[in-house]
Amino acid sequence: MRRLKIFWILLVFILFILPKQGFSETSLEKEWWYEKLKGLSIEEKLKNGFPDFDYIRALVEFEEKYVVKDENSKRQIFEKVRYKILNKIKELSKNYPMEKTFKHPYTYCLESGTCGTSSYILVKINKNYYLADYELAGGWEYAYYIYDINNDQLLYWIRDKYYGNEDENLKFILKIISLLVNPDISCPLELKRYCGTDEKVRSTENMFRILNNKNDPFTRCYFSLIDSLPRSVDTLWIRKKYIVAGPPTIIKIGNKIFISWGVCKIHACNLRGYSILYEINSQTCYGQLTVNKEGSKVGEIIESKKYWLGNVDNNTKLLFKFLYGDE
Numbered sequence: 585m586r587r588l589k590i591f592w593i594l595l596v597f598i599l600f601i602l603p604k605q606g607f608s609e610t611s612l613e614k615e616w617w618y619e620k621l622k623g624l625s626i627e628e629k630l631k632n633g634f635p636d637f638d639y640i641r642a643l644v645e646f647e648e649k650y651v652v653k654d655e656n657s658k659r660q661i662f663e664k665v666r667y668k669i670l671n672k673i674k675e676l677s678k679n680y681p682m683e684k685t686f687k688h689p690y691t692y693c694l695e696s697g698t699c700g701t702s703s704y705i706l707v708k709i710n711k712n713y714y715l716a717d718y719e720l721a722g723g724w725e726y727a728y729y730i731y732d733i734n735n736d737q738l739l740y741w742i743r744d745k746y747y748g749n750e751d752e753n754l755k756f757i758l759k760i761i762s763l764l765v766n767p768d769i770s771c772p773l774e775l776k777r778y779c780g781t782d783e784k785v786r787s788t789e790n791m792f793r794i795l796n797n798k799n800d801p802f803t804r805c806y807f808s809l810i811d812s813l814p815r816s817v818d819t820l821w822i823r824k825k826y827i828v829a830g831p832p833t834i835i836k837i838g839n840k841i842f843i844s845w846g847v848c849k850i851h852a853c854n855l856r857g858y859s860i861l862y863e864i865n866s867q868t869c870y871g872q873l874t875v876n877k878e879g880s881k882v883g884e885i886i887e888s889k890k891y892w893l894g895n896v897d898n899n900t901k902l903l904f905k906f907l908y909g910d911e
Contacts, residue, residue, distance in 0.1 A: 617642030637899045640906045652706040672738040716761045730758040779834045805862045805869035809893040821849045859908050870894040
């Protein structure tokens with residue numbers, strides 16, 4: 585009887601516990617979106633854009649299910665592995681000419697050990713952790729790496745070339761993360777004033793100049809969307825351009841090309857946010873205004889309200905979610 589009991593325990597362990605480690609068939613292969621993403625090609629994505637909204641839905645589901653959001657957990661795990669990663673970087677940097685690409689991979693961490701909002705992405709698939717980060721490799725070209733914490737493996741991806749452990753699982757996650765953090769496509773000629781590769785064109789100052797041009801279709805989109813809001817909603821900061829913003833994103837879905845731009849109220853980015861999607865062919869505008877109410881504690885949000893602007897359908901809402909998250 586005792587031997588039979590041990591047999592059943594071992595059988596359960598083999599059938600149900602072991603497959604839960606890492607990339608088992610039950611973890612990713614059976615996810616509906618895995619087929620959408622497993623064969624993705626960055627070159628194809630840059631050339632043709634996202635083929636459909638299901639592709640974006642798949643990316644959103646991956647991010648919601650596997651990307652660790654809790655900052656405390658991220659920091660604790662990061663602190664445990666940072667020296668291993670640094671040593672791996674030093675080890676691999678001897679074998680390729682871009683050893684300075686990741687010279688400051690953790691600059692967001694203060695010397696005291698406290699960290700602000702992290703620049704890296706931490707992914708957990710079952711019991712495996714993968715830590716990924718990216719930096720500019722020159723111009724507007726990105727360099728990425730991913731570190732498999734459980735198996736102490738590091739993979740770089742620079743200019744479509746891999747360095748380090750070319751594990752297919754690492755490649756898969758790294759490519760997905762590259763789409764999540766940098767969904768831009770090659771800039772069409774007619775949109776060079778918004779998204780040209782020149783740093784001055786991509787600057788926030790350039791977008792302010794565009795907003796000063798009343799004849800620009802994007803400017804009309806930016807200001808006209810908020811006209812439908814109730815008068816009780818504060819939009820003065822949008823109209824007066826009391827804003828903080830980064831460069832716009834250009835994204836293609838099927839035959840539609842969107843200019844995406846997100847801004848927030850200066851000195852109150854956690855309370856007021858305004859994001860815009862402008863589809864250039866139809867000159868259609870979509871927007872989302874977020875109004876948060878702060879609690880008694882610093883950084884505490886006790887109420888959040890979203891206003892959808894324009895004829896926003898579910899697919900467009902999904903696109904906003906992919907570009908801006910739930911914030």
